[in-house]
Amino acid sequence: MVDPLRGDALRYVQAVARTGSFSAAARSCGVSQPALSNGVARLEDHLGHRLFDRSTRGVRLTAFGARLLPRVDAALVALDDITAETRRWAAPTDADIRLGVSPLIGSDLIGRTHGAVSTVGDAAQHLVLHEANVADLLVALRAGDLDLLIVPSVGPLPGYEHRIVGSEPVVVVESSPPDDGPVDLRDLTDQSLILLPDTCGLTTFTQDLFTSHGFPVNRYRGEASSYRVLEEWANLGLGSAMIPESKLASSTTRRRRVHDDNGEVEIFYAAIWDPSTAKSAELRSVVDLLTE
Incomplete structure (x- = not known):
């Protein structure tokens, strides 16, 4: 059982x-x-009191929440101190920035990161690039084998810094789209969606997107192996495919941008790093350049 604290x-x-x-x-x-x-709700259930009042006007602390917040802040400072002191023992000494x-x-985005590393670092510093599935990248970051990750912003990593460094529109590819105009996310619940294995972050993003709107995912029973296959199968009529626009194999592929009640749906990409490592200041400077 997950500890709510x-x-x-x-x-x-x-x-x-x-x-x-x-x-x-x-x-x-x-x-x-x-x-x-869900994380906040589980904590409130565990404590037996609401921390926040939620209304159409926004969110504010309850009296109990206001009483507890300084203790929450102090607990997080203590946790970060423990984590930082532990990781300092294994701080890397090489100059290279290892990016996953x-x-x-x-x-x-990779090119912009390379340029940022060149701007921040000295002549001896290089960007060493590793591409892998998200789960493997997170393991490598925790083990100290990577310094910085750039991945879809789809999951928590407590104790690490997160910063959004990029985004792009999400499009749907269909075999016979009615037109080239945008499609409402709600309308995609009636379509069979072809998905990838839950490795690169796209499937997690897609499922979280539908869940956050209270919509079911009508998942195609098969599974594609790549973005190119997603696009090909959608064009064959096996189902529809939601893909970041930059991942389309052909610029001539007919696609429709996906919209929800807030406008155009985008997938966001986050930089993640350990704030307690010896390279933390350099990594923050690199990420600052990416967000300018």
Whole structure:
């Protein structure tokens, strides 16, 4: 059973109190809104009192929440101190920036990161690039084998810094689209969606997107192996495929951008790093350049 007093739940509370919004807090934590909301709700159930009053006007601390918040802040400081002191023992001494990226990350963002590393570092510093599935990248970051990740912003990683460094529109590919105009996410619930294995982050993003709107995912029973196959199968009429626009194999592929009640749906990419490593200041400077 998941302990509701874990550090990630406390960070969610801290972020909601700081931003006054569950959606803004989710973005700052690099997680989906349902994941953050569920974490806060489990903590409230465990404590037996509500931490926040939710209304159409926004979110504010209850009297109990205001009383508890300084203790939440102190607990997180203590946790971060323990984590930082432990990781300093294994701090890397080489000058290179070891970057791990999901296959979803395009060459444009990788190129910008390479330029940022060149700007921040000295002549002896290089960008060493590793592409792998998200789960493997997270293991490598925790083990100290990578310094920085750029991955889809779809899951929590407590104790690490998160910053959104890019985004792009999400499109749907269909065999016979009625037109080239946008499609409402709600309308895709009637279509069979072809998905990938849950490795690069796209499937997690897609499922979280539908869940956050309260929509079911009508999943195709098969599974594609690549973005190219997603596109080909959709064009064959096996189902529809939701893909970041940059991952389309052909610029001539007919596609429709996906919209929800807030406008155009985008997938966000986050930089993640350990704030306690010896390279933390350099990594923060690199990420600062990516967000300018």
